[in-house]
Amino acid sequence: MNFTQLLQVIALTALVTLGLALLVVRLRAVLRGWLHRRLSPRYLKPLGVRHRAARQEPRND
Structure with a gap:
């Protein structure tokens, strides 16, 4: 195999x-x-780390 063929x-x-x-x-x-088109929206949520929302204490002023 010569250079041109290579x-x-x-x-x-x-x-x-x-x-x-x-x-691909x-x-x-x-x-x-x-x-x-086939799946409902709940199956299309992105996966990852889920964090809970921080609870806010009621203010007693």
Whole structure:
């Protein structure tokens, strides 16, 4: 394999990788849209650390 063929293989690999990455991004967006249409809003809340609201003591003035 000479240098020109090696460059062609590298370029082809880069194009295929880019194409697959764009396909995955598109499929993810389609899946997310489908889930938003199918699921009720309570299942679409973001996950993470939940904090309780601080209780405020009544003021006795």
